[in-house]
Amino acid sequence: MKLFDYAKADSAETAVREGAGRDTKFIAGGTNLLDLMKLQIETPARLVDISRLPLNDIEEIDGGGVRIGALVPNSDLAAHPIIRDRYEVLSRALLAGASGQLRNKASTGGNLLQRTRCYYFYETAARCNKRVPGSGCDAKDGFNRILAVLGTSEACIATHPSDMAVAMRALDATIVTLGQDGEKRRIAIGDFYRLPGDTPDVENALRPGELITHIELPAPPAGKQTYRKVRDRASYAFALVSVAGIVAVKDGKIASARLAFGGLGPMPWRDEGVERVLVGQAPSDALFGEAADVLLREARGFGSNDFKIPLTRRTLVATLRELTA
């Protein structure tokens, strides 16, 4: 690990001021950042410790939604009575990720900012445009079983690893930040993540030193909620494919549908065209197949991950059967 300066923030305002420096990173749970620092994939010159800031609450807000402090640990969020009662998809997604120890430490804000687990991002002897911009991508012709089939570019085929963010994408979360000049921004999760394009090192809309303070969820949508995750091991593994689904059926027809996907793309993936295919129709396997056609119309495999395309189709159909049964 490279040497760094360390400062402990005593307020969000101080954190933001401290965070503006060159090569500065915030540290909260640290479960991903320290992992990457040990491998010298992340080499911040300065760490600003935000772990003791008072951003630990989960509270109800006007309109029936909930505001989650950025430092709420993943375990506490999954177990919170409001989340269990009204946002089952989020509890389920959190519980499907990592291990008990990691969930106790990892923060809500940090979970959103996790880096990819692409093998070539982690292997510093390999070429990776995300790690070293302009160096190339060894994943495209390499062992890409776990990598993306949607939203890829010539520069990068990495996936976003979070389960939590997939549920939040289906729930239309808003990310609330504090910026340099004290400016508070509200960023819809659909606008938060960036496609890789030519700059896969740029992953989200945060500006230098900008701090995530809260995540807000609107009132829970009508319908059944579920999170289905397919992985190589039954526990403690990243998704090959996952689906966060919220579907309401009324009078034999699908009244509303929200579907977000993990393991497929560089961000928690949502395609409202898929939802439009479903709404107003009677549930059937043929209809679910049409939805999968829309989702996968531009899907592209890179050899070892070709299997994800039919796997996604089957996983989506199974999820929709469960939610409309």
Place this chain on the structure above:
Amino acid sequence: MQFTINGQPYQAEADIRTSLLDLLREHLSLTGSKKGCDHGQCGACTVLVNGRRINACLTLAVMHQDDDIVTIEGLGTPDKLHPLQAAFVKHDGFQCGYCTPGQICSAVGMLDEVQKGWPSHVSADLHDADFTDDEIRERMSGNICRCSAYPNIVDAIREVADTKAEASA
């Protein structure tokens, strides 16, 4: 830096990069916590911080100066074993023993989570989970045993969980 570990005050001078695990092992001679992968994947370094199980390898010592840290050395002594330590011995819940301190600290934290009613990935009902062996396996998945003593580890944890349940019934 100053710490409270197993109820005792400790002082150490350490590089800012020192993980909590390296502080325990290299600076304070508390070598019960083990280093396996050093990346949060194996669970051998599991300790309890403010009663919660975490991976000591994936956190900086400097961030835990105000916390109450408990390691395997703080759970029991050779003369007076913690119930989980006794159950691991009785059920032969190890072979080489390297993962055992992490398994036991993790199980202590896990049983506390169960007592608080926290659900898991395998809980059919998020509000009311039966504490099945599948629950134990899922909740302990952050602790790897290369000797694969898993069946006996589950038996040891099961016995302590059942005893606790009877005591509180």
